[in-house]
Amino acid sequence: MTDYREINQASWDERVPAHVASPSYHVAEFESDPSYLSEVVRFDVPRLGDITGLRGVHLQCHIGTDTVSLARLGARMSGLDFSPPAIEAAQGLADRLGLETDFHVADVYDAVEVLGAAQYDLVYTGVGAICWIPDIKRWAQVVAGLLKPGGRLFIREGHPMMWATDAVGQDIVLKYPYFETEKGTVFETGGTYVETDAEFTENTTHDWNHGLAEIITALQDAGLVFGSLAEHDSAPWCAFPGLMTVDAELAGEWRLTDNPERLPATYTLQAHKPA
Structure with a gap:
């Protein structure tokens, strides 16, 4: 396969205006409240610790709401994404907020x-980043290459167990690969993960799952030292409509309404480059 990036980018490019306009991304709150942080970053503030003065980069940053949140916590941030409309929106947001984020x-x-x-x-x-890349080992080499000695990787991502499941009626069933596969999974899905009246024409995507051991081993093989792994029964979006309930007290996280402990929805992983 040689065209997965072009296909995926077309899908993401088309959805940027809907995401910018969606209340789910809280652009208005960022502009009106100088202390506002994205729900994703807010959830992990205790694990992030003090990042004041750190030079940071957010990979696959989309429209930059997590990026500017990290900047508001004191890091000097850069963001990178393959979608020009997303980067234009992200830079515009940072500029309006008066942040030195590139x-x-x-x-x-x-x-x-x-x-x-x-x-x-x-x-x-x-969340929702590394599922778009086909080779987790190559990604880990990129992370190791970017980090200074002593630098840290921080990742919050959808759990590979969740990515491997789907809702069938009121049941959640195993449907997709848990481990990385060469060809990945091709989806033909209209709409997007935020509420919108927009209609889209670019609805084909190529996704890859990566098992937890594959991710940790890839990082170790790239020379990083595994630090910590926390698995969560919640996600910052409704992954299974009709089967999840939002917890407003937990940064707007969603968890299964019935027996949420049966499925890990996301995880937070940290590793560092030896000093």
């Missing part, structure tokens, strides 16, 4: 070439 259009595999080697104290990536 954004770059590039494929994640080209990040070291674009941003420079060993320049960052923090590499951050958020």
Whole structure:
């Protein structure tokens, strides 16, 4: 397969205006409240710790709401994404907020070439990012290449167990690969993960799952030291409509309404480059 990036980018490019306009991304709240943080970043503030003064990069940053949230916590942030409309929206948001945050259009595999080697104290990536890349080992090499000695990777992502399941009526069943496969999974799905009246024409995507052991091993093989793994029974969006309930007290996280402990929905993983 040689065209997965072009196909996926077309889907993401088309959805950017709907995401910017959606209340789910809280652009208005960012502009009206100088202390506002994205729900994804707010959830992980206790695990992030003090990032004041760190040089950070957010890979696959989309429209930049998590990126500017990290900047508001004190890091000097850059963002990178393959979608020009997303980067335009992200840079516009940062500029309106008065943040010295720079954004770059590039494929994640080209990040070291674009941003420079060993320049960052923090590499951050958020929910719904690495499922778009086919080779987790190559991604881990990129992360290691970006980090300074002593630098840290911080990732909050959908759990591979959740990505491997689907809702059938009121049941959740195993349907998709848990482990990385060469060809991945092709989806033909209209709409998007936020509420919108917009209609889309670019509805084909190529996704890949990566098992937890595959991710950790890839990072270790790239020379990073595994630090911690926390699995969560919640996600920052409704992954299974009709089967999940929002917890307003937990940064707007969604969890299964019945027996949420039966499925890990997301995880937070940290690793570092030896000093």
